[in-house]
Amino acid sequence: MLSDWVGLVWIVGTIFASFAAVGIGILMAEMFGRQYAVLWVVGIQGAFQIFISFTSAQFVSLVLGGVTFITIAGSLVYPTLELGQNYLSEFYGFEISRTSVHAQMLCRIMTSILLLFLFLLPFPSHFEQSHSAFLSLNKIVPRIAVASIIATWITGLVMVYVYDAVRNLTGDRKMWLRAVSANVVSMAVNSVLFVIMAFAGVVSASVLVNMILIQILFKFIDSFFELGFLYGLRSLKGRGILGRSADPVLPVALSTSAPTGQPS
Numbered sequence: 001m002l003s004d005w006v007g008l009v010w011i012v013g014t015i016f017a018s019f020a021a022v023g024i025g026i027l028m029a030e031m032f033g034r035q036y037a038v039l040w041v042v043g044i045q046g047a048f049q050i051f052i053s054f055t056s057a058q059f060v061s062l063v064l065g066g067v068t069f070i071t072i073a074g075s076l077v078y079p080t081l082e083l084g085q086n087y088l089s090e091f092y093g094f095e096i097s098r099t100s101v102h103a104q105m106l107c108r109i110m111t112s113i114l115l116l117f118l119f120l121l122p123f124p125s126h127f128e129q130s131h132s133a134f135l136s137l138n139k140i141v142p143r144i145a146v147a148s149i150i151a152t153w154i155t156g157l158v159m160v161y162v163y164d165a166v167r168n169l170t171g172d173r174k175m176w177l178r179a180v181s182a183n184v185v186s187m188a189v190n191s192v193l194f195v196i197m198a199f200a201g202v203v204s205a206s207v208l209v210n211m212i213l214i215q216i217l218f219k220f221i222d223s224f225f226e227l228g229f230l231y232g233l234r235s236l237k238g239r240g241i242l243g244r245s246a247d248p249v250l251p252v253a254l255s256t257s258a259p260t261g262q263p264s
Contacts (some may be wrong), residue, residue: 015076026084029041038096050111052108052148055074057072070210070214078190082186083226090179095173108149109149109242154193176227179226180227195215199255
């Protein structure tokens with residue numbers, strides 16, 4: 001019984017550590033990135049997408065009350081993407097948040113393809129053990145990886161559109177309603193979509209339901225951390241402790257005329 005609760009502590013600890021990493025990254029972006037903070041956060045989101053790719057093949061089990069719950073390690077980390085996405089939606093708007101979702105999907109696809117090339121590289125025969133260790137460390141189950149990419153992309157878009165729809169109804173009031181609405185809808189869509197695409201036909205229907213419910217539970221736990229963080233961040237911005245520079249992010253102007261004395 002004690003080991004069961006120890007397992008729960010480790011799982012919640014993993015969720016909190018992942019959340020803290022993204023939260024610290026956002027604070028660092030606000031403090032030092034200023035008007036470029038959004039670029040920092042999109043980069044952090046992309047990094048966590050890659051991290052999720054490498055955790056998609058690691059299964060996690062938790063036994064509570066004699067019932068065994070099964071999920072994958074990536075589902076413990078995924079809710080941190082919701083924090084970053086809602087942060088972008090709240091403070092930078094619909095267009096930037098939606099663009100971030102597309103950028104994250106491209107990051108996942110490119111990383112997965114390039115990793116396949118690394119797997120196919122020739123290696124010296126006397127380094128076979130090292131090669132096997134590399135393959136084991138970076139193992140990605142194709143079906144799970146594809147399901148994760150598709151589910152994460154669709155869920156990200158759902159989250160952005162729901163957040164924007166609620167904001168159009170509430171204005172700048174009731175940030176909690178925007179965040180909760182986006183999280184509840186997205187966590188249900190992501191859990192159902194991912195589990196069915198990744199494991200339907202492989203495990204029984206009861207196990208599928210089990211996996212969906214436990215993923216929703218973990219994401220629900222993370223939503224409490226997220227609300228506190230977003231309200232704290234908005235308070236700091238409102239008091240001027242944190243805030244973007246008034247200078248906009250503009251591209252470098254490209255001159256269409258040739259320098260004096262040089263041919264065009």
